[in-house]
Amino acid sequence: MGTTIRWRDRTTLAVEAAALSPESAAAAGRSGLADLVMPIGRDEARVGDLFDVEFDDATPEDHLIVEGDLTHLHGLASGMTRGRLTLRGDVGDRLATGMRGGLVEVFGSVGAWAFAEASGGSCRVAGDAGDQFASALPGSRLGVTGGIWTVAGSVGVDCGWAMRRGLVAIGGDAGAGLGSDLIAGSIFAFGRIGPSAGLGMKRGTIAAFAGEVEPPPSFAASGAFRPVFLPLYLRELVAHGFAPAAGVCATRFARYNGDLAADGRGEWLLSVD
Numbered sequence: 001m002g003t004t005i006r007w008r009d010r011t012t013l014a015v016e017a018a019a020l021s022p023e024s025a026a027a028a029g030r031s032g033l034a035d036l037v038m039p040i041g042r043d044e045a046r047v048g049d050l051f052d053v054e055f056d057d058a059t060p061e062d063h064l065i066v067e068g069d070l071t072h073l074h075g076l077a078s079g080m081t082r083g084r085l086t087l088r089g090d091v092g093d094r095l096a097t098g099m100r101g102g103l104v105e106v107f108g109s110v111g112a113w114a115f116a117e118a119s120g121g122s123c124r125v126a127g128d129a130g131d132q133f134a135s136a137l138p139g140s141r142l143g144v145t146g147g148i149w150t151v152a153g154s155v156g157v158d159c160g161w162a163m164r165r166g167l168v169a170i171g172g173d174a175g176a177g178l179g180s181d182l183i184a185g186s187i188f189a190f191g192r193i194g195p196s197a198g199l200g201m202k203r204g205t206i207a208a209f210a211g212e213v214e215p216p217p218s219f220a221a222s223g224a225f226r227p228v229f230l231p232l233y234l235r236e237l238v239a240h241g242f243a244p245a246a247g248v249c250a251t252r253f254a255r256y257n258g259d260l261a262a263d264g265r266g267e268w269l270l271s272v273d
Contacts, residue, residue: 002055002056002058002059002060002061002062002063002064002065003025003026003033003053003054003055003056003059003063003064003065004053004054004055004056004064004065004066004067005033005047005051005052005053005054005064005065005066005067006051006052006054006066006067006068007050007051007066007067007068007069007070007073007089008050008051008052008068009068009069010049010050011040011045011050011072012072013040013041013072014040014041014072014074014092015038015039015040015045015050015072015073015074016038016039016040016074016075017038017073017074017075017076017077018038018075018076018077018078018079019036019037019038020036020038020047020064020066020073020076020077021064021076021077021078021079021080021083021085022062022063022064022077022080022082022083022084022085022102023062023080023081023082023083024036025062025064026061026062026064026083030055033047033048033053034046034047034048034053035047035048038050051066060083060084062082062083062084062102063083063084063085063086064083064084064085064086065086065087065088066085066086066087066088066089067087067088067089068088068089069089069090070087070089070090070091070092070108071090071091071092071111072092073091073092074092074093074094074111075093075094075095075097076091076092076094076095076096077095077096077099077104078094078096078097078098078099079097079098079099079100080096080099080100080101080102080104080121081099081100081101081102082101082102083102083103084102084103084104084105085102085103085104085105086105086107087104087105087106087107087108088107088108089107089108090108090109090110090127091106091108091109091110091111092111093111093112093113093114093130094111094112094113094114094116095110095111095113095114095115096114096115096118096121096123097113097114097115097116097117097118097137098116098117098118098119099115099118099119099120099121099147100118100119100120100121101120101121102121103121103122103123103124104121104122104123104124105123105124105125105126106123106124106125106126106127107126107127108126108127109125109127109128109129109130109153110125110127110128110129110130110133111130112130112131112132112156113130113131113132113133113135113137114129114130114133114134115133115134115144115147115149116132116134116135116136116137116143116144117135117136117137117140117142117143117144117145118134118144118145118146118147118149118166119144119145119146119147120146120147121147122147122148122149122150122240123147123148123149123150124150124152124240124241124242125150125151125152125153126152126153127151127152127153128151128153128154128155128172129151129153129154129155129156129159130155130156131156131157131158131159131175132156132157132158132159132161133149133151133155133156133159133160133168134149134159134160134163134166134168135158135159135160135161135162135163136161136162140162141162141181142162142164142183143160143161143162143163143164143183144160144163144164144165144166144168144185145163145164145165145166146165146166147166147167148166148167148169148236148237148240149166149167149168149169150168150169150170150171150237150240150241150242151169151170151171151172152171152172152242152243152244153171153172154170154172154173154174154175154191155170155172155173155174155175155178156175157175157176157177157194158175158176158177158178158180159174159175159177159178159179159187160178160179160180160182160185160187161177161179161180161181161182162180162181162182162183163179163182163183163184163185163187163204164183164184164185165184165185166185166186167185167186167187167188167233167236167237168185168186168187168188169187169188169190169237169242169244169245170187170188170189170190170191171190171191171242171243171244172190172191173191173192173193173194174189174191174192174193174194174197175194176194176195176196176197177194177196177197177199178193178194178197178198178206179197179198179201179204179206180196180197180198180199180200180201181199181200181201181202182198182200182201182202182203182204182206182266183202183203183204184202184203184204185204185205186204186205186206186207186233187204187205187206187207188207188209188233188237188245189206189207189208189209189210190209190210190244190245190248191210192210192212192213193208193210193212193213196216197213197215197216198215198216198219198258198259198266198268199216199218199259200259200261200262201258201259201262201266202259202262202263202265202266203263203265203266204266204267205266205267205269206266206267206268206269207230207253207269207271208268208269208270208271209248209271210271211270211271211272213270214270215256215258215268215270216258216259218258218259218260218261219256219257219258219259219260219268220256220257220258220260221254221255221256222255222256222257223254223255224252224253224254224255224272225252225253225255226251226252226253227253227269230253230269234248251271251272251273252271252272252273253269253270253271253272254269254270254272255267255268255269255270256268256269256270
């Protein structure tokens with residue numbers, strides 16, 4: 001038994017929606033979902049006060065669909081461990097931070113810190129993402145440690161900051177600081193890249209498919225080649241539903257090593273064909 005909830009647009013206050021996730025909706029069921037409580041401003045509100053709730057026996061019980069202008073919802077599905085969350089509309093900050101499993105698909109855009117410090121699962125964002133997408137949270141030194149995180153549109157600053165494992169793919173442009181302090185993992189950028197990308201990078205890969213950017217001066221050129229692993233990653237992204245990867249050929253890339261001011265074992269791949 002899946003669940004669809006529709007935003008009633010009854011408040012402009014920030015709603016802390018960490019308690020709302022596929023697993024919590026499945027556990028609450030028909031009798032309890034409307035009574036789940038979420039902080040709103042200095043008060044609290046029930047799910048039934050803010051949403052119309054509808055159940056569908058043909059949908060898996062751990063599939064939660066949320067519809068409407070969701071920009072007032074922050075921290076939605078934090079710590080999500082399983083199931084499927086479908087969002088039909090733009091959503092606020094801190095979506096699925098600390099996520100450990102499941103799939104989040106967004107037919108809209110997401111705010112800042114979406115999927116920050118996630119350790120598993122995956123996402124598909126059809127629109128844009130705000131600052132610090134798939135990054136560390138403020139005050140932390142460790143970001144995403146696993147999963148596949150895709151944005152069809154553009155991302156803000158510091159995407160993938162302090163990432164340790166996983167794959168991030170961006171179909172549009174990326175703001176400043178892409179992959180800064182990258183510990184490991186891979187970031188594929190199919191649009192333009194802002195300044196300071198890869199600064200402090202220790203290991204991992206940043207691949208620039210648009211070929212319109214130069215790495216920072218603390219990276220050293222180390223020739224050009226055709227990476228054998230890129231076709232595998234591209235096929236995986238296509239299977240994940242990431243349209244910008246379709247039809248892209250893993251042709252010749254210039255390789256740069258760095259950040260030499262840090263550990264110096266990361267790589268920048270810049271498309272030259």
